Amino acid sequence: MKGVSENLSDNFNVTIWTTNPQYPQKEIYQESDFQQEELRNAKVKRVQTKNKRFEKIFFFRFLLYLEVLWKLLRFVWKDDGHYDMIFVSTPPLSIPLIGLVAKRKYKAELIVDVRDLWPETLKAIKGLFTRIIRYLAYPVERLIYLRADKIIVNSEGFIDYIKRIVGEDKEVYFVPNSLTKNELEQERQAPSNEAITIIYAGNLGVAQDLTTFLSLARTFKENTKIHFLIIGYGIHYEEVRQEIMQRELFNVELKPPEPRDKVFQRLLKADIAYMGLDRHPVFQTVIPGKVIDYMGAGLPIIGVTSGYSRHIIEEAEAGIVLENEADFDMLESVVNQWIDSPKLRHQYGQNGKNFAIEHFNWENNRKQLERIVAQTDEKTSDDVCLERISK
Known part of the structure; x- marks a missing residue:
C-alpha cells in the first residue's frame, strides 16, 4: 500500500485516511528503526485506536475493526473535501464499507483493492465466533464487489472467485505486490x-x-x-x-x-x-x-x-x-x-x-495503476482518497 500511495501521489492529489502504525504490535513503531517519514506529496490523516490486544484473539481484532470503522466514518462525515475517486483496501471488509459511504457522499468512483479473500480466509480459523462472522460477512462482501466501480487484486488466483460474484462483464485488474x-x-x-x-x-x-x-x-x-x-x-x-x-x-x-x-x-x-x-x-x-x-x-x-x-x-x-x-x-x-x-x-x-x-516491478505496475485510476467517467479533477489500516 505504501507503493500504491507513493506512485499515485506523483500524478494525483492524494489524501490518505488511516490509523497510526500498529501491526504487528504498536510498540515496535516507537523504536528508531521503524520510525519513518510521511509519504511524499500526500496528505495523511490518522486516527488513534485504543484496542491493543488484537494480535492473537480474533474477537479483539474484530473489535479493532469496529473501532476503526466508527472513527473513519466520522472522518467522512466531517470532511468537506472533494474527491473524484475513493481507493480502499481489503481485508477487513470494514474499510470498503467506509468506501461505499464515501462514494455516495462525494459522488466519486470506488476502487476496491483486494489483498486477501476475506471472509473466505476465516474458513481456516476454527471457532463458533469466526463461523458466525464469516456467514454474516458474505452478503457484505457481495455488496462491496457489486458496488465497486473497479476491482484490483494482487493475486490472479482471486479473479475467478470475484468473477463468480460480479459476473464476467466486470473487469478485475491484476496489480501484484512489487519491488522498487x-x-x-x-x-x-x-x-x-x-x-x-x-x-x-x-x-x-x-x-x-x-x-x-x-x-x-x-x-x-x-x-x-x-x-x-x-x-x-x-x-x-x-x-x-x-x-x-x-x-x-x-x-x-x-x-x-x-x-x-x-x-x-x-x-x-x-x-x-x-x-x-x-x-x-x-x-x-x-x-x-x-x-x-x-x-x-x-x-x-x-x-x-x-x-x-x-x-x-x-x-x-x-x-x-x-x-x-x-x-x-x-x-x-x-x-x-x-x-x-x-x-x-x-x-x-x-x-x-x-x-x-x-x-513484479513497480516501474511497470505503476503504469497499470495510473491507467486504472485515470479511467474515470466525466471527472475533471484528479483527487484521490485512500483509506486503509496502516501496517
Whole structure:
C-alpha cells in the first residue's frame, strides 16, 4: 500500500485516511528503526485506536475493526473535501464499507483493492465466533464487489472467485505486490566460506506452515555448515520460539520484526529461502509477498505449497516446490545439492530475479495503476482518497 500511495501521489492529489502504525504490535513503531517519514506529496490523516490486544484473539481484532470503522466514518462525515475517486483496501471488509459511504457522499468512483479473500480466509480459523462472522460477512462482501466501480487484486488466483460474484462483464485488474527499482538493482553478496543460511522472513500466522522448515533444521542440526534464520511476527511467534527451545535447535535463530529495508539486506546475504503455506484450500489462491521479495533478492526458493504460489515458483523456475512434508527425503537431497553447488543456487536465484524484474516491478505496475485510476467517467479533477489500516 505504501507503493500504491507513493506512485499515485506523483500524478494525483492524494489524501490518505488511516490509523497510526500498529501491526504487528504498536510498540515496535516507537523504536528508531521503524520510525519513518510521511509519504511524499500526500496528505495523511490518522486516527488513534485504543484496542491493543488484537494480535492473537480474533474477537479483539474484530473489535479493532469496529473501532476503526466508527472513527473513519466520522472522518467522512466531517470532511468537506472533494474527491473524484475513493481507493480502499481489503481485508477487513470494514474499510470498503467506509468506501461505499464515501462514494455516495462525494459522488466519486470506488476502487476496491483486494489483498486477501476475506471472509473466505476465516474458513481456516476454527471457532463458533469466526463461523458466525464469516456467514454474516458474505452478503457484505457481495455488496462491496457489486458496488465497486473497479476491482484490483494482487493475486490472479482471486479473479475467478470475484468473477463468480460480479459476473464476467466486470473487469478485475491484476496489480501484484512489487519491488522498487532500488531493490531490484541491489546485488547479492558473493558467497562466503561461512555457513549456508536458509531464511524465512514473514508472518507466523494461520496461513503459514513452518513444519518442514523446523524439520530441516532438525535434520541438519549437527551440520555446522548450515544456519537457519527466521525473521517473523504474528500469532504463532511464541509457539515457534517454544518449539525451537524444546527441540534444542541451536542452529535456528529467531528474530523479531525488522524494518523492510533491513530484512531485504538480510535476504541479499542469505543463500536459500523458505516459504510454506497451510494446505487448507482457501490458501490455494494466494501468493505471499515473501515469494516476490525472495525472487527480487535472487534467492533460490524451497516452497511447501500448492495452487497459485506453486504455479508462480515453477513458472519462474525459481526453486523446488513440494506438496507436503511427505516429500521430505527428496527435499533433504535437494538441500544437500544446493549446499555443495553455489552455481546451482545462483541459477535458481537468477531465474527468480529475472521473473521479478519482468512481472513484479513497480516501474511497470505503476503504469497499470495510473491507467486504472485515470479511467474515470466525466471527472475533471484528479483527487484521490485512500483509506486503509496502516501496517
